[in-house]
Structure formats: structure tokens, C-alpha cells
Amino acid sequence: MRDKNIERFDAGGIRRFFLSVLKAANVREDVAALVTEGLVSTSLRGVDSHGIRLFPHYINGVEGGRINRNPQYRFEQTAPATGRFDADHTFGHAAGIEAMNRAMALSKDAGAGLVAVYNSSHNGAMAYFALEAAKGDFIGLAFTHADSLVNSPGSMRAFFGTNPICMAVPCEGEEPFCFDSAPSPVTWNRVRQHREEKKDMPDGYTADASGNETTDPGKAAQLFPIGGYKGFGLAMIVDILCGLLTGMTGGRDNSNMFMDTISQKRMLGQFYMAIRIDSFQPLDIFKKRMKQLMDDIRNEPRRDADVAVMVPGDPEKKACVDRSKNGIPIKEHDLQAFKLVADRYKVKFIK
Amino acid sequence: MRDKNIERFDAGGIRRFFLSVLKAANVREDVAALVTEGLVSTSLRGVDSHGIRLFPHYINGVEGGRINRNPQYRFEQTAPATGRFDADHTFGHAAGIEAMNRAMALSKDAGAGLVAVYNSSHNGAMAYFALEAAKGDFIGLAFTHADSLVNSPGSMRAFFGTNPICMAVPCEGEEPFCFDSAPSPVTWNRVRQHREEKKDMPDGYTADASGNETTDPGKAAQLFPIGGYKGFGLAMIVDILCGLLTGMTGGRDNSNMFMDTISQKRMLGQFYMAIRIDSFQPLDIFKKRMKQLMDDIRNEPRRDADVAVMVPGDPEKKACVDRSKNGIPIKEHDLQAFKLVADRYKVKFIK
Numbered sequence: 001m002r003d004k005n006i007e008r009f010d011a012g013g014i015r016r017f018f019l020s021v022l023k024a025a026n027v028r029e030d031v032a033a034l035v036t037e038g039l040v041s042t043s044l045r046g047v048d049s050h051g052i053r054l055f056p057h058y059i060n061g062v063e064g065g066r067i068n069r070n071p072q073y074r075f076e077q078t079a080p081a082t083g084r085f086d087a088d089h090t091f092g093h094a095a096g097i098e099a100m101n102r103a104m105a106l107s108k109d110a111g112a113g114l115v116a117v118y119n120s121s122h123n124g125a126m127a128y129f130a131l132e133a134a135k136g137d138f139i140g141l142a143f144t145h146a147d148s149l150v151n152s153p154g155s156m157r158a159f160f161g162t163n164p165i166c167m168a169v170p171c172e173g174e175e176p177f178c179f180d181s182a183p184s185p186v187t188w189n190r191v192r193q194h195r196e197e198k199k200d201m202p203d204g205y206t207a208d209a210s211g212n213e214t215t216d217p218g219k220a221a222q223l224f225p226i227g228g229y230k231g232f233g234l235a236m237i238v239d240i241l242c243g244l245l246t247g248m249t250g251g252r253d254n255s256n257m258f259m260d261t262i263s264q265k266r267m268l269g270q271f272y273m274a275i276r277i278d279s280f281q282p283l284d285i286f287k288k289r290m291k292q293l294m295d296d297i298r299n300e301p302r303r304d305a306d307v308a309v310m311v312p313g314d315p316e317k318k319a320c321v322d323r324s325k326n327g328i329p330i331k332e333h334d335l336q337a338f339k340l341v342a343d344r345y346k347v348k349f350i351k
Numbered sequence: 352m353r354d355k356n357i358e359r360f361d362a363g364g365i366r367r368f369f370l371s372v373l374k375a376a377n378v379r380e381d382v383a384a385l386v387t388e389g390l391v392s393t394s395l396r397g398v399d400s401h402g403i404r405l406f407p408h409y410i411n412g413v414e415g416g417r418i419n420r421n422p423q424y425r426f427e428q429t430a431p432a433t434g435r436f437d438a439d440h441t442f443g444h445a446a447g448i449e450a451m452n453r454a455m456a457l458s459k460d461a462g463a464g465l466v467a468v469y470n471s472s473h474n475g476a477m478a479y480f481a482l483e484a485a486k487g488d489f490i491g492l493a494f495t496h497a498d499s500l501v502n503s504p505g506s507m508r509a510f511f512g513t514n515p516i517c518m519a520v521p522c523e524g525e526e527p528f529c530f531d532s533a534p535s536p537v538t539w540n541r542v543r544q545h546r547e548e549k550k551d552m553p554d555g556y557t558a559d560a561s562g563n564e565t566t567d568p569g570k571a572a573q574l575f576p577i578g579g580y581k582g583f584g585l586a587m588i589v590d591i592l593c594g595l596l597t598g599m600t601g602g603r604d605n606s607n608m609f610m611d612t613i614s615q616k617r618m619l620g621q622f623y624m625a626i627r628i629d630s631f632q633p634l635d636i637f638k639k640r641m642k643q644l645m646d647d648i649r650n651e652p653r654r655d656a657d658v659a660v661m662v663p664g665d666p667e668k669k670a671c672v673d674r675s676k677n678g679i680p681i682k683e684h685d686l687q688a689f690k691l692v693a694d695r696y697k698v699k700f701i702k
Contacts, residue, residue: 079462111430
């Protein structure tokens with residue numbers, strides 16, 4: 001797994017670098033802390049597509065006016081278990097943790113907490129938020145909608161985004177279970193990678209601009225949903241929560257992360273939920289059973305003796321142990337982008 | 352679509368027949384009404400696998416002791432938004448509607464209602480329950496676990512069941528949106544159909560008893576999950592809600608619908624959720640936007656001019672219009688099974 005050609009950097013050093021840049025860019029301290037933790041923890045878990053590599057893009061967003069440095073959050077509790085959170089166009093990471101904290105507070109009293117976030121921006125990997133709830137011994141659920149990239153069955157083009165569903169669940173004796181999955185076989189980032197490496201896509205993953213299957217990553221314009229209309233439906237239910245229930249746009253009306261001008265607000269919505277476990281079962285018994293369930297799966301008979309049967313989140317846990325010890329690999333391209341940011345703000349680089 | 356060789360029967364006649372049998376079998380009136388409505392409405396929507404054909408099996412369950420004719424429900428509200436519902440081993444259909452009604456009542460005051468059902472039995476199609484919530488202007492979510500049939504990636508065998516996720520959402524000017532989907536490309540019933548018709552399965556749908564792909568329906572012993580570990584993870588999060596959070600079993604420990612003795616209680620769990628829409632958005636605006644979203648999808652450019660772009664649930668709506676008018680088709684095999692039930696209880700057959 002470990003690529004010797006890619007230099008690795010200590011997570012602590014990356015954190016300090018990001019915080020220095022965000023301070024120099026006049027991003028408020030609490031916001032800076034949350035977006036930094038969101039990006040670094042995501043890269044520690046091996047999810048490079050949604051981790052630290054996005055930092056220069058976000059900094060452009062701050063400078064361009066897309067992302068608000070100094071948000072005035074507004075939380076309105078609408079019922080014992082529900083609330084609406086105005087993110088005031090700040091980093092989706094910061095808004096997400098603030099919203100999940102409120103969902104947990106609601107859940108403490110009401111048994112469940114559901115918070116719809118509006119006026120938000122890109123919030124990276126959903127695991128960051130769901131795991132925050134799981135660390136507090138709640139079942140955490142996190143949803144966001146995204147750029148329109150998933151082909152609608154029968155149509156020439158994409159309508160919904162790669163709208164992820166994420167659930168994290170606490171368990172005894174190891175880090176929480178976390179399932180975080182888009183309704184497409186791969187991320188769009190993977191298509192970009194295949195383009196760079198001039199490698200064909202696997203069968204059934206991508207379609208061209210007319211909706212016809214292609215394995216040529218250069219011709220790929222959209223992703224097929226997993227299981228046809230099933231993945232399409234999953235993308236739709238997430239957009240109902242994140243677009244309609246938040247009062248934001250949805251489907252093809254969503255803004256575009258990289259194509260729109262950097263001054264344009266994203267106007268995204270996210271939906272967070274925290275479920276209090278002991279509203280249903282004694283917490284200690286539930287956590288024991290959760291651990292047992294995970295171990296039972298890992299002990300299932302293997303098809304290939306050398307290939308483990310894994311629980312969703314296991315590869316990320318493995319990456320996290322490795323990267324916490326040996327550092328986070330940063331590709332040359334991203335390193336150069338970080339260096340430009342360092343120069344721009346005259347802050348010390350990672351090392 | 353309409354098969355002229357299959358006789359059709361009026362839904363009203365089937366309802367009356369079922370109610371007569373259930374009465375003769377001493378099933379309590381309220382329970383009988385709900386299971387009848389669940390089965391008939393499912394068949395009206397064209398979901399034959401989970402509709403009226405299961406009636407003789409359930410009747411065997413009543414006679415065998417698996418299903419309780421006269422349940423003593425016990426509902427315990429544990430927090431403003433949450434509760435536990437003891438189904439006392441009755442029909443899962445009846446328990447599900449009772450539980451969803453309580454979820455809606457909780458949601459009315461708390462903004463959301465989450466009810467975990469335990470000591471339950473097979474509850475048919477999830478749409479029945481989610482649509483009940485949507486008809487009350489709530490967003491309805493329904494989950495159940497099921498017989499272990501979905502292959503675990505990397506393993507020789509199945510661990511989780513074809514655990515469905517279902518969401519129904521009210522909209523203006525037409526029946527509610529309803530997405531109801533198992534994390535496998537098809538149901539196990541479809542494999543049985545292919546066996547009967549001696550037709551190969553499509554690529555990538557089924558595995559043999561060693562977990563290796565097979566298109567031979569006779570050798571198929573399990574279903575692959577959609578999107579590999581993604582579908583597997585979806586099955587897992589449903590089992591966490593329906594097995595762990597209800598205090599029931601999960602995974603391979605679940606009982607088996609057809610293989611276990613008919614006296615054995617199923618000991619299944621289900622999880623129901625109702626979200627109050629106006630806790631987040633004005634109801635009328637939300638329902639207008641929901642209708643617009645559905646129409647926008649249907650108006651997307653078609654890959655094939657003759658093939659419609661559909662919203663999940665559209666085929667079921669079409670079937671419901673047709674079958675409400677022209678009757679529900681009943682295959683000869685099922686008709687014979689119904690006639691045996693009619694004889695056994697000395698009740699008038701459908702017509």
C-alpha cells in the first residue's frame with residue numbers, strides 16, 4: 001500500500017500549517033479549527049479525495065468570497081427533536097460540526113435530533129460529522145447533496161449528485177463503525193485519476209455525454225448509479241433531505257464546485273441526525289453487540305484465504321493507524337499547491 | 352405488460368376473501384384489517400413478490416403458532432421523539448402500521464418520531480408503512496431486516512439479508528413519492544422465477560454456495576450486493592437499526608422465513624421513522640417543490656425516445672391505476688393455494 005515515492009508529512013505539522021494560513025486569511029479561529037480537523041482527519045483515514053488536497057481550493061473560496069470567514073450562525077429549534085441551522089456561507093466542515101453538536105444536544109433530551117443546515121458550502125467527507133456523534137455515544141447520520149454527476153436511468157445525462165449516506169455507530173473496544181458511501185461505484189475524482197494515468201475505467205462505471213456507457217475516462221461525463229435505479233433513488237432521497245428540507249436547490253440546479261466562479265456562494269444544504277442509543281437499548285449492551293457484529297463479519301469464511309472479509313470503515317481504520325504513525329502522503333502536485341499558499345500568506349511551510 | 356393468460360380479480364373481492372379467512376382463523380379484527388390492506392395494496396402496486404401470494408404462508412404461520420392472532424401490544428415512549436413497540440409476535444404488517452402511527456404521533460409534537468419494533472414477524476413491503484406516513488403529510492422511513500441472503504464481499508457466503516430502505520414523501524397533485532429498495536439487484540423471488548423458467552440470471556447478480564459468481568439460477572445460493580461493499584454496508588446499517596437497536600438478532604442469526612418450522616417465532620425487528628416536514632419548511636412549499644422535482648426528472652432528455660425517464664415508484668403508480676381498474680392478476684399456482692385455504696376454512700372464494 002505504501003508508495004515510497006510520495007513524501008509523507010506529520011499530521012501535526014499539516015494542522016499547524018493550515019491554521020497559520022487560515023489565521024493569515026482572517027478566518028475566525030473556531031471555524032479554522034473545525035475545517036482543519038475535518039480535512040486532516042479525513043486524510044488520516046486515507047480518504048485522499050476529500051482530505052487535505054482540497055485546502056488550496058477552499059482558500060481560493062475564502063479569498064474569492066464564496067466562503068464566509070466570519071459567519072453569524074443562526075440556530076432555530078423548531079420542535080423538541082428538530083432544528084434549522086443557518087451556516088451563513090462558511091466552511092461546510094465548521095457548519096457541520098456545529099449542526100451535529102446541536103443535533104446531539106436535541107437528542108439528549110428528545111431521543112433524536114435532526115438538524116437541517118442551509119446556506120452552507122462544501123463539507124468534505126461525511127464521516128467527520130457522523131463520527132463526531134458516535135464519539136459522543138450517539139448513532140450519527142450525515143447527508144449532503146453535491147454537483148450533478150449521477151446518470152438518471154433512461155436519461156442522457158446526470159441529474160443528482162454523488163449524494164452520500166453516512167452512518168457512524170459506537171462500539172466497545174475499537175473506534176466507531178463508519179459507513180460513508182456515495183451512490184456511484186467510484187468518485188468523480190477516480191475518473192480524473194484514470195485520465196491522468198491513461199487507464200480505462202472498469203465496465204459499467206461511467207457514461208459519455210449522451211448517457212452511453214464508456215470505459216474511456218476522457219469521454220466519461222457522468223457516473224452510473226450503483227444498482228441502476230436503486231442508486232439513483234438513494235441519491236434522490238438524500239437530495240430531498242438536503243435540498244428540499246433545507247430550502248436550498250437540488251438536482252441540476254445545484255451549484256458547481258469547480259466550474260462556477262469562486263465568488264459564487266454554493267448555497268448547499270446538509271442534513272444531520274443523532275439518535276440516542278439508550279432511548280432504545282442499554283448503551284453498554286448495544287456497544288458490546290455492535291463489536292460482536294463487526295467481529296462476526298470479519299470471521300466469516302473467506303473466499304480467498306489471503307483476502308480479509310472487512311466491515312465498512314476497516315480500510316480507513318487501518319490507514320489511520322498507519323498515517324498517524326508514518327505521516328500523511330502528499331503528492332507532488334498538491335505539495336506545490338500548498339507551497340504557493342504558504343508563499344501567498346508568508347507562513348512557514350509544513351516542516 | 353398485461354398477461355392475458357393470468358386471471359385477474361377485483362381487489363375488493365380479494366379483501367373480503369382474506370378478511371373471511373382471517374376471521375375464521377380467529378385473527379383479531381384490527382390485525383386482520385391491517386394485514387389484508389398491506390397485502391392487497393402491495394399487489395395493487397404491482398409488487399407481486401411481497402403481496403397477496405404470501406397469504407397462505409401467513410395463514411400457516413397463524414395455525415402453526417408463529418404468528419399471534421391476538422397480540423397484546425406494548426408501547427413505551429422513552430423520550431419525546433422515541434419509543435419501543437412490542438409486537439407480541441403478530442403479523443408484521445399490523446405491528447408496522449401501529450408503530451408508524453405512534454411515530455407520527457411523536458413527530459407531531461417532537462418534529463420527528465422514531466419507533467423500534469421488537470418481537471415482530473415478516474412485514475411484507477416497506478412501502479405500506481412509509482406511504483401511511485406520507486399520506487399524513489410526514490416523510491416516512493421504514494426498515495426491516497430479513498433472511499441472510501446477501502453475500503459479504505470477500506466471503507463465501509451471505510451474512511446480511513436483503514434489508515430494504517424505504518422513504519415516502521408527500522407531494523402536491525399526485526400520490527406520494529416512494530422509494531423502496533433492497534441492497535441487492537433483485538429479490539430472491541426473482542431467482543426462484545428464473546429457476547422455474549429455466550432462464551439464466553444476468554451477470555453479476557448471483558453467487559453459488561462458495562461465493563463464486565454464477566448465472567445458473569439452480570446453483571445460485573446468494574445475491575451479490577449492489578455496488579459491492581456499498582450495498583453490503585447499506586444492508587448492515589439497516590440491521591443495526593432493526594436488529595441491534597430493537598434488541599432482536601441480526602445477520603446470520605436471523606430466523607428463516609421458509610426453512611424454519613412454522614411454529615417458530617420470527618423474532619424480527621423493524622424500525623420506523625416519521626419526520627414532520629413543517630419542522631423544516633412550510634408544508635405547501637415543500638410539497639410543490641417535491642412535485643416539481645419529480646416532474647423535472649421525468650422531463651430529462653431521454654436516451655431512447657420511447658423509454659421514459661422515471662422517478663422511483665412510477666412503475667408502481669402505473670400498476671396501481673391499472674390493477675385498481677382491471678383487477679390483480681393471480682397466477683394459477685397461487686390461485687390453487689388460495690382455494691385450499693378457502694376449503695380449509697369453509698369460506699366463499701374470491702368471486
